[in-house]
Amino acid sequence: MLKTTKLALPLLFLWFFLCCSEQKPGAENNSATPYTLKIPSNLGAMPIPEHNPLSKEGVALGKMLFHDPRLSANHQISCASCHQPSLAFSDGLALSHAGQSQQRLTRHVPQLTNVGWNKSFFWDGGAKNLESMVFGPLTHPDEMGQNLTSLISQLQQDELYLRLFAQAFGTDSIQAAYLARSLAQYMRTLLSANSPYDQYIRGEKHAALSKEALLGMALFEKKCASCHTFGKGENDYFTDFSFHNIGLDTVYSEDEERVFMGRYRITYDSMHIGAFKTPTLRNVAVTPPYMHDGRFATLEEVLEHYSSGVKLSYSLDTRLRAGENLGIALEEDEKKALISFLNTLTDTSFISQTTP
Template identity: 55%
Template sequence: MRKPFSGKVIVRLFSALIFSLIFYFFFFTPRDFPKEDWTAIPSPERNPITTPGVLLGRKLFFDPLLSANGEVSCASCHRQDLAFSDGQSLGRNGVSGNQLLRNAPVLVNLAWQPAFFWDGGARDLESQVFSPLTHADEMGKDLKILIAELNSDGEYTKLFKKAFQIDSISSAYVARALAQFERTIISFNSSYDQFLKGDTTLSDLALKGLKLYRTKCNSCHTEGFFTDHSYHNNGLDSVFNDQYLGEKLGRFRISRDSSDLGKYKTPSLRNIAFSGPYMHDGRFATLEEVLEHYTTGVMKSKTLDSLLVQKDGRVGIALSEKEKKAIIAFLESLTDQSFLSNPSFGEIEVK
């Protein structure tokens, strides 16, 4: 038996429920969007989504010009067929060839996320862009060189003029264009979504998995977005050190609050069957390994999430082998095939 929920946990669960209800009543699925109507997608006042801005951002997303060696683009680490992840635990796709310190996060439903990176180090997409763009082990681009190159490119100057009515390109508008495109990378058309609308059925095993998910997983992977947009220590480690500029400290690197040690952002479960390896460091190759962690591998620490501590003090979530298979069957129903193959997210030649 798990211990009774504390008041803090009850508030968290209630907030998650309300958020989920708001999502379903007030947001549309991609099938409901007119082709070039972006009004249902949240965006900041300084950077409203427009068709020219989205198309420009899409072109930039696939352009290796944005890297120091002219060989790496945003798409190098965010592949559409892998739910905009890279399929690696810790990738080496950057200009340096060095192994990165964190798993490449998926890009999905970003317009509704309040923060970015595994520790929430960026508050909006416009600021998030600059980290991979300039990081020595990722794209490694000198912004002054990039802006000079873009301003000397007749095609890009026309596209920026059309998107933002500017005569001279700056790095801020590069970030705005990329952010506009990334906000349109939306996935709400999985078998699960179609099931909720009555358009399809789920297998008996997936339905059992859905019931188990709602009992054992929904508090953090809240139904709707399948994330609570918060940070949790899910028992991956018991010791947290300050190596690599604090990359292994979790949310503490940003908040400097000791209660945030080892906490990382809850990833969305949408398209999870295609976005492995899993966790912030990609330590688990399969969903089976993930569920085994929650069953037998959770490690105790002062900041371990209380939802993973049972009434008798044991840690983890009790799951039988049959229950694990059912949960995985449900997780597979969160695959949105139309998202993985949507031509609107692919490389484009803009005129």
């Protein structure tokens, strides 16, 4: 979660757990039902941490928590408030001010598409896994602003949550670690790989891409895939999970605890100044605005940046320097073809998810 949104499990589904389980809070429970991810063939196996295997009970609990505004200090903001399914679990704003303090945030809300494969989280990679990542937005005063001790105490008074945590983790005591694990389990189920591109690349019946989109895919492979990697049928993540300075600025402010300095904030490596995480381009057409600060409103603006707006700095990625030339050479018809291809990465089944 790197900002927030709202959803809830149907009562019938919740009461199914309540009525069918003989376990009481406090009883040892080793009977959580394994949850099997149905991973499309053009995505590799997802790494699942040994200490947090997916279970049906854990995923359902995580989904309920994800959409529960009680996770915020004012009980008005859920994870889903800023990670909305129709926007591929992003919020459509450059810099949100929907948090507890109503102060404008310093970074753009990223989408939560296929995050189970991510090797780090936040724009600077400040969290190494989903379980630790969730505490950032939960406790940040400008996001959900929660005091974890207070939150756990509140949840502990809820008999429904007591029962669900017991079913998922075999515990009679709700703990912050279990809350984080359940949220992480749910987010690992947010799989997107059923776009027109995916259907075409898997050779599914009636799947086809336009001539312009196919040209765009060839251009993308040549000019963009070194960072937004894809395998045309294998490991199609559209990100290298790494960090790059793409020439957005020449000077990177040290204000706000160096959040504008990118990966440097974590590593203190001068070559990481201004380097931000490569986002996945899956569902990119429905997740504007773009960049870590949401400065570009359209894909056309993004391509114009790469074509003519790249700025030179010490840590600029070498792939954007060719002698005295900066950026990526793109003709107008090539830009149109690239955007046509990027539109084929929209997974309508993923973004049309609603609360069951």
